[in-house]
Amino acid sequence: MKLLQFYHLQDEARKLQVGLLKGDSTVVALSTAGTVRDVIRESDIYSLQEGASYRLDEVKLLSPLTDPEKIICIGLNYHDHVIESNMQVPKVPVLFPKYNNCLTGHDDEVVIPAEVSQCDYEVELAVVIGKTAKRVPLESAMDYVFGYTVLNDVSARDIQLNEPQWTRGKAIDGFAPMGPWIVTADEIENPGNLSISLKLNGETMQNSNTKELIFNIPYLVSFLSNTITLQPGDIISTGTPPGVGMGRKPQVWLKPGDVVEATIEGIGTLRNTFVADQF
Known part of the structure; x- marks a missing residue:
């Protein structure tokens, strides 16, 4: 469904x-x-x-969800993305929040604020929680998943990496395009083995598979629920594979007029156009 x-x-x-x-x-x-x-x-x-x-x-x-209680994002969760980011492989999941102000839908425009000069794309598999989850054992974690969607974790690298925490560079208005819909869990046989890719103006920039996740979906649901009660409609965005603009040589930053298409097998393609700030 x-x-x-x-x-x-x-x-x-x-x-x-x-x-x-x-x-x-x-x-x-x-x-x-x-x-x-x-x-x-x-x-x-x-x-x-x-x-x-x-x-x-x-x-x-x-956006297929406009009012989640929580949007929890996982950073540095693909091995090759850790390498291209010049960081260490995390021993526990790296977490940061996005908020409802970030959510926007398929074919919506995403505004690049005038303050931002290093706007980056990140295709991610987003997990939608289906029922209240607290201290969930690893072996039953998937019972709490309602479904899956595509999320583009748009990031302002010049803010994110020049401040002591990531939130302001990640939680900008419109910086979490999501959709085009939620596919219920019964239609995705193995979310741990889905092709995931992103195109910028028709050129493939990211191309990987969710089997490359460092921390998989059951682990994330169980880990988070140990201290954070997850509620129906909460979103866990599981991290991005390699190929982001920051990791390229030369680096590639999103600019007004760019069209980004984020695709995950079994779910679909989320498309957004980036535009300049008019204020």
């Missing part, structure tokens, strides 16, 4: 609706007045009735 949030392009009020993607090009509205987070939290997704159907080009896709 591919679960999404959208509004109908002819709806002047732009009312948020929850829907399903059927096939490749049909969006079916579901009978709920809430958000995807509400649907996950209430565990009633399979009891919702289907409503109006739209062509995909008749709707605007929003």
